[in-house]
Amino acid sequence: MKPLFTVLIALVTVTTFAQKDFQGKATYMSKTTMDMSRFGDRFNKMSEAQKKQMAARMKSFLEKTFILTFDKSSSIYKEDEKLAAPTAGGGRGWGSMTGSGVKYKNTKDLVALESIEFFGKKFLISDEMKRPEWELGSETKKIGEYVCYKATLTKDVDPTDWTNMRRRRNNDDNKKKDETKKDTTNVVKISDEIEMPKQITVTAWYTPQIPISNGPGEYWGLPGLILELNSGRTTILCTEIVINPEDKVTIEAPSKGTEVTREEYNQIITKKMEEMREMYRNRRRRN
Template sequence: MFLKEKKISALKVYRFDFKGRNFLIEEELEDLSWKLTNETKRIDQYTCQKAILSNSDKKVEAWYTKDIKVTHGPKGYYGLPGLILELKEDKKIVRFHKIQLFSEERFELKPPTEGEKITRQELEDLPAKLFNQY
């Protein structure tokens, strides 16, 4: 079981907002229900295990390694007991070919703090709102 966390993301919007404003979205992480399998394969020098996402309208298959102790992956997928090195989403595949790890001491990650706080729904409604302003 994984702890529920809050995720803060920052976006600078240029596509439909010509002001290039920064937005902050703070939201609870959704529970992703992974079914872990015993199937394994090698990606680069890592032994990976297969997991299938069961609470999605898409067919999602992930290959993760427990050798890298982070619970993240591409395209916003997370929650497995290791780093996702390959992700199949329907017919699309994201695969890491070269993995290079850096010391934690080299990076200082801080949640973003600058920007207008809005909800994800407000961000999705923003193009229509801006269109009606002009």
């Protein structure tokens, strides 16, 4: 027989998540590391003081806090506005260029929308929402009070995701050439200097103690809330969970912005980035 205390906890848990007006709030810390070699000789020639200044400026968009507000089937994921530090120019550095929007998911109706602003223009991006093909593992670990299970997923890299970009390696000897040949099947050339992988492996840690098939960003599809996620150079970790908070939020799909598909939006981003690279090249030629 199970101890009576354990049975009571299970009953309370089932009752909590079965409530019609159930809602939860999860806080996530996101941290991204950057391949500084992508800056080439410019970075190597910097003094230690200049490198520290650069790291301080980059911290605002490499380390962020997000809030996931969720019910049994829908959610909103967005940056914590209280902690989002604006830059001296009134924007948020590179974040204002690449956008930091609101992601909406409805796992019951398979609706995924993202409201985002890019260079002053608002877009409403619709994503095709297919159930992710997670591979469930038996490995476990505790995150706070929750027992979490490991799951992995292989996914195509978003071509506009700068966090996975890296400096192309020079093939100075035969060994490097051989290594490059082996790796070209999973590499996309962005420019003469920059490349990125075609696919990456995502590792998630989810807890069945919160039986909600949801998680940070676009991730979902596991038998429990995702509390930790490792994707490329980015790690996202849940630092706080509040079940049925006193101040509840209305979870509704965003509706403002020019409606585009993810593919159309990526084409817009790619074109703008190419224009900026060309402007930068012209500026260097003049100097």
